[in-house]
Amino acid sequence: MRSQKKPRIGATKKYHIQQGVMLSTRESAELHEEQEFIGRLHDRVDALRGAAAEGVEDAMTPVGTGMQARLEREVLVAERSGLLAALDAVDGSLCFGRIDLSDGVAHHIGRIGIREDDPARTPLLIDWRAPVARPFYLATGHTPMGLRRRRHITTEGRRVTELHDEILDLGDRERTGFEDPSGDAVLLAALGSARTGRMGDIVRTIQAEQDRVIRAPHQGVLVVEGGPGTGKTAVALHRAAFLLYEHRELIAKRAVLIVGPDPAFLSYIGEVLPALGETGVLLATQGELFPGVRARGTDTPRAVAVKGGAPMAEALALAVRDRQRLPEPGAPLVVAHDDGDLVLDWEIAYEARQAARDTRLPHNLARPHFAFRIIDALTAQLTERIGADPYGGPNFLGPDDIAQLGKGVAVSGEVHSVIAELWPELTPEEFVAGYLADPVYIPEADARAIRRAPGEGAWTPADVPLLDEAAELLGRDDSAERAAAEAVRQERVAYAQGVLELSRGSETYEFEDEESERLAAHDIIDAERMADRQEEADHRSAAERAAADRTWAFGHIIVDEAQELSPMAWRLLMRRSPTRSLTLVGDPAQTSEEAGVGSWEKILEPYVGDRFEHVRLKVNYRTPAEIMELAARVLRAEDPSFEPPGSVRSTGEMPWTRRSGDDLAGAVARAVAELTPTEGRLAVIAPSALHEEIAAQLDGVTAGAEPDLTRTVVLLGPRQAKGLEFDHVLVVEPSGFGTSDLYVALTRATRRLGIVHREELPEALRGR
Numbered sequence: 001m002r003s004q005k006k007p008r009i010g011a012t013k014k015y016h017i018q019q020g021v022m023l024s025t026r027e028s029a030e031l032h033e034e035q036e037f038i039g040r041l042h043d044r045v046d047a048l049r050g051a052a053a054e055g056v057e058d059a060m061t062p063v064g065t066g067m068q069a070r071l072e073r074e075v076l077v078a079e080r081s082g083l084l085a086a087l088d089a090v091d092g093s094l095c096f097g098r099i100d101l102s103d104g105v106a107h108h109i110g111r112i113g114i115r116e117d118d119p120a121r122t123p124l125l126i127d128w129r130a131p132v133a134r135p136f137y138l139a140t141g142h143t144p145m146g147l148r149r150r151r152h153i154t155t156e157g158r159r160v161t162e163l164h165d166e167i168l169d170l171g172d173r174e175r176t177g178f179e180d181p182s183g184d185a186v187l188l189a190a191l192g193s194a195r196t197g198r199m200g201d202i203v204r205t206i207q208a209e210q211d212r213v214i215r216a217p218h219q220g221v222l223v224v225e226g227g228p229g230t231g232k233t234a235v236a237l238h239r240a241a242f243l244l245y246e247h248r249e250l251i252a253k254r255a256v257l258i259v260g261p262d263p264a265f266l267s268y269i270g271e272v273l274p275a276l277g278e279t280g281v282l283l284a285t286q287g288e289l290f291p292g293v294r295a296r297g298t299d300t301p302r303a304v305a306v307k308g309g310a311p312m313a314e315a316l317a318l319a320v321r322d323r324q325r326l327p328e329p330g331a332p333l334v335v336a337h338d339d340g341d342l343v344l345d346w347e348i349a350y351e352a353r354q355a356a357r358d359t360r361l362p363h364n365l366a367r368p369h370f371a372f373r374i375i376d377a378l379t380a381q382l383t384e385r386i387g388a389d390p391y392g393g394p395n396f397l398g399p400d401d402i403a404q405l406g407k408g409v410a411v412s413g414e415v416h417s418v419i420a421e422l423w424p425e426l427t428p429e430e431f432v433a434g435y436l437a438d439p440v441y442i443p444e445a446d447a448r449a450i451r452r453a454p455g456e457g458a459w460t461p462a463d464v465p466l467l468d469e470a471a472e473l474l475g476r477d478d479s480a481e482r483a484a485a486e487a488v489r490q491e492r493v494a495y496a497q498g499v500l501e502l503s504r505g506s507e508t509y510e511f512e513d514e515e516s517e518r519l520a521a522h523d524i525i526d527a528e529r530m531a532d533r534q535e536e537a538d539h540r541s542a543a544e545r546a547a548a549d550r551t552w553a554f555g556h557i558i559v560d561e562a563q564e565l566s567p568m569a570w571r572l573l574m575r576r577s578p579t580r581s582l583t584l585v586g587d588p589a590q591t592s593e594e595a596g597v598g599s600w601e602k603i604l605e606p607y608v609g610d611r612f613e614h615v616r617l618k619v620n621y622r623t624p625a626e627i628m629e630l631a632a633r634v635l636r637a638e639d640p641s642f643e644p645p646g647s648v649r650s651t652g653e654m655p656w657t658r659r660s661g662d663d664l665a666g667a668v669a670r671a672v673a674e675l676t677p678t679e680g681r682l683a684v685i686a687p688s689a690l691h692e693e694i695a696a697q698l699d700g701v702t703a704g705a706e707p708d709l710t711r712t713v714v715l716l717g718p719r720q721a722k723g724l725e726f727d728h729v730l731v732v733e734p735s736g737f738g739t740s741d742l743y744v745a746l747t748r749a750t751r752r753l754g755i756v757h758r759e760e761l762p763e764a765l766r767g768r
């Protein structure tokens, strides 16, 4: 541990630029220059915002009725609304840095790129994701990357409040007066600041090891592993923003999916990307990944493990085959028909089933093949009965008669209900509900753990991968819908064709308009593409469309707390990423006991073999060294060689433990009163069984599945605390936690940690 050498919070020199503080002439000049720049930048943003707002209004006002005008209008509205939203979102702390190059050029760095309103569209503010901005994050005195100086700029609204300079050219004697000798004042201030219950972005202070992960190539699978507080989540979110910027065409169109462990976590991280001006992202828990199903139910840990286990895939596949039935041999089904009863025996059904299975199509798509064979066989039976020559000659019926008979069989309600009985059309929901009512092809003990009577209990997150698996096995016979959609498309093509012809006729008119540099519609587009574009323009954003489409292939998928996902969940996610463009973020030491696959190799082997990148983040930015030392003892009790990530800070405040006597909730209430911060947040992390008792003693504090993390005091179960952080944490009755849950709970605080207990403490926490 490096705690001895670490600066203490508050011990770093700060350069607060306030009224009344004496500044040297040089400092005043520097400050004036930055203030002047920030003013100019905001004036430009105001102008852009005004133009965008006006543009949205203009674009919404119809200027023409043609297809071209409509298309352009829709595109303009979308573009300008997006620009407006981005400008509004990034307004706070728009510019946060400046790099001065050795050749005298300087660039200001910010959340988005802004250009001057001049003919050359000179860059005014460089987007943090642009290659030019990279030295801001990577340059060191050892490798200055062409930089003389790096400046961090802190603003409040439009006022510059702090400047921190780092000299990167060690031969440069020039000083501004704002030098930060340690180079980490801004980082430490960010880490020590009060929490709000919502994660903030780290764009001002991304560290070099994090920058490399954020900007790694998008193809393939990247595993980001690291202990608590190493910034895995922050890095993953900034990576999403980077990929959307770098590959706007490729990735924004297909959207980015971010999968997190629960709704509270998603609301915790939900503001990071909008603050970076990015909205093309779908945030979802596992329970939300099957459109139309909101998985609100809960499972026992055992049921979660069984439902998530790899053998479920095979069991479901076999269970689907069981729904393709045959009559008992020797007990044929009799089908009433106007021309006399028909007999459907084992042989006929067997051959039809074989032919349908040979297509290798999913159940519902193979069903028409089964039906066709059955109808064919029954028609042959009828033909034989009606047209047979009693004297053994050829059948009296001609092809037209036979076709007529076939039609009669094909539309017979009786025939249809027999086919439905032998090979029913199934929805994933009815199939999985049926399977859970009577689980087969798994050991009886496992079946007992997941058995659920039809209609009993809600869908659970662990059911979602089963529903998705079932949807794959069953397929959806959407031929009727597709035929209808194609008919609509053809109409649209015909309409577009008409528009293009009109547009050709008005060619001179289009080009007479000197102001307009736009090409006429027919120069750039044919009718089919125009029809397609109209369809695209009609639609929702990529993220919204993706949310509603089970078969959507995402541009990139980020999985947080990836160590928690089951083999069945991985199958689901990999279907959503046919190109295997994924970032997986996790910490095996924080895996819940019953969850997970075990190792990244095991998770990924079925999908990409050993072709994945693996990086480790090694610095803990959240938990002070004093708290981390205690948390590490919990894991060392099981694995003496365990090494936690090194904390970047120490606070001098030791974590404390307090025994309560009988009135545990009373002791918790007293500790909460002591710890409740005037600013920031406090979490009480306690076994769920104690929540009611504890909540009764805490004013205005409730427990529940979706806690409001923005409240000053929050009561959570250990699993709910995963991925979150608070200024202060009170852990209650740690003997009721599993090892990894306890490790998670102990590593959530950025400042202070207290432990209150009535029972004996776990061995690792004793003696404090």
Ligand SMILES: Nc1ncnc2c1ncn2[C@@H]1O[C@H](COP(=O)(O)OP(=O)(O)OP(=O)(O)O)[C@@H](O)[C@H]1O
Binding pocket: 187, 190, 191, 200, 201, 202, 205, 206, 207, 210, 226, 227, 228, 229, 230, 231, 232, 233, 234, 235, 587, 590, 621, 622, 722, 723, 724, 725, 747
């Ligand atoms: N470069 C940075 N600059 C400022 N803050 C940072 C930086 N890196 C990480 N942090 C902060 O450290 C805290 C922990 O980050 P994060 O939640 O991403 O860690 P994690 O590795 O996902 O942790 P866990 O596994 O415990 O959930 C957050 O408050 C984050 O904003």
